[in-house]
Amino acid sequence: MSNTNPLLDVSGLTKHFPIKGGFPIRRTVGAVQAVDGLDFQVSAGESLGLVGESGCGKSTTGRLITRLMEPTAGTIKYQGQDITHAGRKQLAPIRSEIQMIFQDPYASLNPRQTVGKIIAGPMEINDINPAGGREKRVRELLEIVGLNPEHFNRFPHEFSGGQRQRIGVARALALEPKLIVADEPVSALDVSIQAQVVNLLQKVQQELGIAFVFIAHDLAIVRHFSQRVAVMYLGKIMEIADREDLYDNPRHPYTRALLSAVPEATVDEEPRERIRLVGDVPSPINPPSGCRFRTRCWKATEKCASEAPPLVQVEGNKPGHLTACHYPETPETIPAPRLSKDPEAAA
Amino acid sequence: MTSPTPSAATPLEVTDETVAKSTTSTGPKGSESRSPGRLAWKRFKRDKTGVISAYVVIFFFVIAIAAPLIAKLYGKNPYTTYASQDPSLLDAFSYPAGPNGGMSSQFWFGIEPQLGRDVFTFLLYGIRTSLGIALAATILTVVVGVVVGITAGYLGGKTDYIVSRVIDILLSFPSTLFFIAFMPVVYGIFVAPDDNIPTWLRALALITVLTAFGWATIARLLRGQVLGLREREFVEAAKVTGASPMRIVFKELLPNLWTPIIIQGTLLLPTLVTAEAGLSFLGVGIIDPTPDWGVMIARGSTFYSQDLTFMLFPGVSMVLFVVAFNLLGDSVRDALDPKSKR
Numbered sequence: 001m002s003n004t005n006p007l008l009d010v011s012g013l014t015k016h017f018p019i020k021g022g023f024p025i026r027r028t029v030g031a032v033q034a035v036d037g038l039d040f041q042v043s044a045g046e047s048l049g050l051v052g053e054s055g056c057g058k059s060t061t062g063r064l065i066t067r068l069m070e071p072t073a074g075t076i077k078y079q080g081q082d083i084t085h086a087g088r089k090q091l092a093p094i095r096s097e098i099q100m101i102f103q104d105p106y107a108s109l110n111p112r113q114t115v116g117k118i119i120a121g122p123m124e125i126n127d128i129n130p131a132g133g134r135e136k137r138v139r140e141l142l143e144i145v146g147l148n149p150e151h152f153n154r155f156p157h158e159f160s161g162g163q164r165q166r167i168g169v170a171r172a173l174a175l176e177p178k179l180i181v182a183d184e185p186v187s188a189l190d191v192s193i194q195a196q197v198v199n200l201l202q203k204v205q206q207e208l209g210i211a212f213v214f215i216a217h218d219l220a221i222v223r224h225f226s227q228r229v230a231v232m233y234l235g236k237i238m239e240i241a242d243r244e245d246l247y248d249n250p251r252h253p254y255t256r257a258l259l260s261a262v263p264e265a266t267v268d269e270e271p272r273e274r275i276r277l278v279g280d281v282p283s284p285i286n287p288p289s290g291c292r293f294r295t296r297c298w299k300a301t302e303k304c305a306s307e308a309p310p311l312v313q314v315e316g317n318k319p320g321h322l323t324a325c326h327y328p329e330t331p332e333t334i335p336a337p338r339l340s341k342d343p344e345a346a347a
Numbered sequence: 348m349t350s351p352t353p354s355a356a357t358p359l360e361v362t363d364e365t366v367a368k369s370t371t372s373t374g375p376k377g378s379e380s381r382s383p384g385r386l387a388w389k390r391f392k393r394d395k396t397g398v399i400s401a402y403v404v405i406f407f408f409v410i411a412i413a414a415p416l417i418a419k420l421y422g423k424n425p426y427t428t429y430a431s432q433d434p435s436l437l438d439a440f441s442y443p444a445g446p447n448g449g450m451s452s453q454f455w456f457g458i459e460p461q462l463g464r465d466v467f468t469f470l471l472y473g474i475r476t477s478l479g480i481a482l483a484a485t486i487l488t489v490v491v492g493v494v495v496g497i498t499a500g501y502l503g504g505k506t507d508y509i510v511s512r513v514i515d516i517l518l519s520f521p522s523t524l525f526f527i528a529f530m531p532v533v534y535g536i537f538v539a540p541d542d543n544i545p546t547w548l549r550a551l552a553l554i555t556v557l558t559a560f561g562w563a564t565i566a567r568l569l570r571g572q573v574l575g576l577r578e579r580e581f582v583e584a585a586k587v588t589g590a591s592p593m594r595i596v597f598k599e600l601l602p603n604l605w606t607p608i609i610i611q612g613t614l615l616l617p618t619l620v621t622a623e624a625g626l627s628f629l630g631v632g633i634i635d636p637t638p639d640w641g642v643m644i645a646r647g648s649t650f651y652s653q654d655l656t657f658m659l660f661p662g663v664s665m666v667l668f669v670v671a672f673n674l675l676g677d678s679v680r681d682a683l684d685p686k687s688k689r
């Protein structure tokens with residue numbers, strides 16, 4: 001990892017949503033700590049997977065990077081330029097370089113616009129006139145994403161979910177971006193279609209050299225797609241590592257638990273035991289003190305409650321493999337007695 | 348880059364293609380798009396009630412627009428008191444001498460009692476006045492409601508809070524009562540108490556008051572719609588590519604709001620026709636001798652026990668118009684928004 005000059009450099013990124021309440025005068029009575037101090041980098045052409053359970057702040061992170069939301073704290077640098085609080089005008093030149101693919105293919109396409117208009121929209125907004133005209137470019141893009149170029153004047157309702165998501169990909173590609181934030185791009189699709197769309201994204205990433213922040217809620221999809229993976233829990237990064245390190249040598253108990261839930265992932269060569277996490281994810285309004293994972297961690301001690309573990313390269317990690325845990329896992333660590341085993345999952 | 352997906356996924360890609368093909372075959376032509384508007388039009392054309400109502404409504408608008416032309420061909424006007432030229436038209440009690448309210452080949456719809464004006468042209472011009480005022484008020488109401496609603500919904504925050512409170516207050520007024528109370532106030536602003544109020548001012552005042560109390564419903568509805576739409580991902584997608592707020596409102600939001608706007612407009616017009624007629628009936632809107640639906644019904648009501656025929660024409664035509672327009676409104680809604688049916 002050469003992070004000397006990353007494409008995207010995020011540090012201390014924080015988003016707290018204020019909770020308004022009180023009568024008759026509304027005031028801030030608390031905050032949803034959706035994202036709390038994220039640090040990560042994305043190099044040009046690299047794909048970073050962002051994985052975590054529902055509600056851990058993945059979408060919020062994506063929307064902060066694409067500046068759809070104003071961060072509460074922290075900095076976002078794109079090619080060395082601080083865009084943390086840049087306004088619409090300042091962002092204009094960068095807008096074309098950072099694009100987003102959305103989770104819901106039914107909500108992300110305007111039902112009243114033709115596919116051609118949807119894909120040409122970004123070019124129109126940024127006043128880009130490709131050689132041969134925008135329509136020709138739209139046809140090209142449709143072909144790249146595997147759709148019939150003749151369908152450019154159809155409406156979104158005439159397409160299936162997977163086809164719609166391809167339209168979303170074409171729209172993101174229209175501006176020839178350097179970075180695409182893909183927020184769970186396949187989780188709304190049929191399992192049979194998922195692989196196709198992931199393959200398309202992979203092709204786009206490799207052939208066009210676009211960097212990705214690929215958001216997913218399980219480690220299975222990310223495994224094939226991302227060179228680097230960050231595991232999030234309750235607004236914080238628990239572990240971040242190159243793919244092989246993370247899958248072969250998970251050091252954080254949470255990563256290990258997630259990995260054990262991935263069907264084809266083999267933590268060890270021995271028969272796999274499924275680690276089932278007990279309890280619910282605590283509320284981000286009032287997250288646990290110290291380590292945020294401690295309420296569900298089988299290794300938690302008093303130290304975990306009083307002291308938040310820093311995200312560092314713990315002993316035994318390769319460079320670039322960072323773990324936020326006081327008692328990192330080792331290959332020999334046996335799942336603790338408090339851990340319940342799931343017989344169905346083993347079958 | 349011609350082969351879009353790796354070969355492993357090819358069989359499934361074929362499934363995708365058949366979906367695309369089947370949509371093609373149902374459409375009239377491969378390249379022709381089935382826009383939501385076109386689909387709605389197709390649904391509407393299948394709705395017999397809607398189509399018949401539409402013809403009735405169009406008929407009313409045509410005669411309203413063509414009233415001067417029709418009157419010219421017919422050779423009479425709504426102002427001349429024909430009875431003073433030919434006293435034999437009215438009897439000793441000032442009621443039409445002929446049977447059926449004096450209907451004849453000369454006076455198709457008969458003669459007005461007392462003053463002896465021609466009912467046919469009076470009704471034509473009355474429809475013209477009433478529809479003109481109601482249409483102007485509808486357009487203005489919808490425009491104001493749409494602008495305020497979209498602004499409040501899109502900007503949110505303080506603007507939204509203030510606008511919403513104003514809407515709440517306006518909607519809590521008993522509007523009919525306020526119409527009656529406010530009309531003299533509006534006149535008072537422009538004209539000294541003893542002066543004659545010109546007809547154009549009366550029309551303008553009616554339009555103003557109807558709009559002032561009407562926009563709130565539409566604004567509230569659109570505000571809600573915009574609140575929902577602005578969270579949709581396609582709006583975020585536009586923002587990510589750098590779209591300006593103007594572009595988002597006009598290119599992304601507005602095309603999705605035509606359905607409620609058209610539905611509200613078509614439902615609003617007949618209520619404003621009756622409201623206008625109601626105010627004129629009560630004497631605070633258009634007044635005699637200006638022809639108006641409401642004025643005519645008001646006059647008819649003073650002597651309907653002696654001469655029902657006169658009352659019949661404005662009454663039946665108005666009922667016909669309002670019913671047809673309401674049915675049209677329902678059909679338009681069903682066509683644009685098929686899920687709301689029943």
Ligand SMILES: Nc1ncnc2c1ncn2[C@@H]1O[C@H](COP(=O)(O)OP(=O)(O)OP(=O)(O)O)[C@@H](O)[C@H]1O
Pocket residue numbers: 017032033034052053054055056057058059060061217284
């Ligand atoms: N606009 C908002 N206002 C208040 N709270 C919000 C807002 N958006 C998100 N949150 C809260 O922030 C937390 C993180 O939300 P986020 O959508 O980022 O989660 P996520 O990881 O994307 O989850 P999912 O997998 O369900 O999409 C959640 O608790 C959510 O309720």
Ligand code: SF4
Pocket residue numbers: 252253254291292293294295297298299300301304309324325326327328
């Ligand atoms: S710091 Fe403690 S609670 Fe947190 S993951 Fe490590 S062992 Fe578990």
Ligand SMILES: [Mg+2]
Pocket residue numbers: 058059060103183184
């Ligand atoms: Mg999400």
